[in-house]
Amino acid sequence: MNLLKLNAKNSFLHLFIIFLSFSLFVLIHRDLLFQRFDPVIVKNYLRSQDIFDPQGYIKDRIFISDSDIYIASGYLYAIGFDPRSFNYPHPPLIKYLFGFSAKYFNLPLLPNILFAIILLLEIYLLGQQIFKNKLVGLFASLLLLIDPVFKEVTVYALLDLGQTVFLLGFLISTLFYSKRILFTGVFLGLALASKFYSPVILFMTFIYLYQVLIKKLDFKKELFVLLVAFLTFCLTYIVSFIKEGGIFNIFLLQAKNIKYMLNHHQSSQWGSVFLMFFGGYIVWPVALFATLYNLLKTKIKSVDFLIYILSLIYFASLIFQFPFTRYFILLLPFMYLGLARFINKIIN
Numbered sequence: 001m002n003l004l005k006l007n008a009k010n011s012f013l014h015l016f017i018i019f020l021s022f023s024l025f026v027l028i029h030r031d032l033l034f035q036r037f038d039p040v041i042v043k044n045y046l047r048s049q050d051i052f053d054p055q056g057y058i059k060d061r062i063f064i065s066d067s068d069i070y071i072a073s074g075y076l077y078a079i080g081f082d083p084r085s086f087n088y089p090h091p092p093l094i095k096y097l098f099g100f101s102a103k104y105f106n107l108p109l110l111p112n113i114l115f116a117i118i119l120l121l122e123i124y125l126l127g128q129q130i131f132k133n134k135l136v137g138l139f140a141s142l143l144l145l146i147d148p149v150f151k152e153v154t155v156y157a158l159l160d161l162g163q164t165v166f167l168l169g170f171l172i173s174t175l176f177y178s179k180r181i182l183f184t185g186v187f188l189g190l191a192l193a194s195k196f197y198s199p200v201i202l203f204m205t206f207i208y209l210y211q212v213l214i215k216k217l218d219f220k221k222e223l224f225v226l227l228v229a230f231l232t233f234c235l236t237y238i239v240s241f242i243k244e245g246g247i248f249n250i251f252l253l254q255a256k257n258i259k260y261m262l263n264h265h266q267s268s269q270w271g272s273v274f275l276m277f278f279g280g281y282i283v284w285p286v287a288l289f290a291t292l293y294n295l296l297k298t299k300i301k302s303v304d305f306l307i308y309i310l311s312l313i314y315f316a317s318l319i320f321q322f323p324f325t326r327y328f329i330l331l332l333p334f335m336y337l338g339l340a341r342f343i344n345k346i347i348n
Helices: 002-028 040-046 066-078 093-105 110-131 134-145 148-155 160-176 181-192 198-213 219-235 238-243 250-264 272-278 283-296 303-320 325-330 332-347
Strands: none
Touching: 002 110, 002 134, 040 066, 066 093, 093 110, 093 160, 110 134, 110 148, 110 160, 110 303, 110 332, 134 332, 148 160, 148 325, 160 181, 160 198, 160 325, 181 198, 181 219, 198 303, 219 238, 272 283, 272 303, 272 325, 283 303, 283 332, 303 332, 325 332
16 A cells, blocks of 8 residues: 555655646746647648649748647638638648637647647656666657757647557557557547658557567457547548538548658658758757667567667658658657667666
C-alpha cells in the first residue's frame, strides 16, 4: 500500500512538473494566447501560390507561409467551403480546428496549446509503459519541451503537431490498450485526416509487422480498426459528401492527392535533411546515437525495440523530403525516449 501511495505521489509530482514547465513555455510564447485572427490572411491566401490557376487570372500572385495557408484555408472550411476547394492535397482535419478556433474564439493557435500538452503527456506515458520508469518519460518530455522544433510546430499553425499527437495515440492504444479497438481506429483515422498520410502508413506498417513478429496480430480486430479509421477519415469530408448529394468518390481524390505530392513534395537534393539534422540542434545527433546504441542492446521482440526501430526508419525515410525541421516532431519523441533511457542506464 505504501508503495502504491509513493508511486501515486511520484506521478502527481511528475505531472505537476510537466504542466508547470509547459505553462512557462506558454507565458514565454504569448502569441499562443494573444495572436488574433486577421481576415487579411484570407485575402492574401486567395492571391497566393496555393490556388490552382491554369488560366493565369491572378495577376498579383504573392507567396505566404504554410502557417497562413492552413489558417486561411481552415477558416474557409469553417464558414462552409468544400475542403476540396482550397489546399486540397492535405486532409482537412487540423485546418478545420484552426478555422473554427479563428472563427469562434478569434484565436487560431488555440488547438496547438491542447496538442502540445497532450504530446508531452503521451511521451510521459510511453516512458512509463515501455520502460517501466516514470523518470524516463518525464525527462523525455522535458527534452522535447525545450527543443526548437517543439516551439516551431506550436507557435505556428502547422499540421505536424496534431498528426503526431494522433499517431502516438494510435501507437499507445495499439500496444497497451488493445481491447479498446474503437479508440484505436478513431486515433488512426484522425492521424490520417490530419496531414498527408505517408508517415502514418509507414508507422502503421511497422507496428503491424511487430505484432506479427510477437504473434499478437488479430486480423479481425485490425480490420475493424481500419474500418473505423476509414469512416473517421471520411467524416472530415462530410461537406464534400453533402455537396455531392451524398455520393463522393473519396478514393479518386486521394489518388489525385498522391499524384500531386509525388510531383511537388520531393527534395531536389536527396539527403539534404540529414545535413540539417547533424548540423542543427546539438542534442539531435546525440539522441540519434543513443537510440542506435539502445537498439543494438535490445531484444528484437521487446516493445522498446519497436520504438527504436520506428524512429530510425522514419529518420531514414526523410532522405526524400525537403529539409524542413518541422518533420522532426514525429521523430523526436522516440529519440528523446531513447536518450532518456540511455542516460538512465548510465546513472544506474
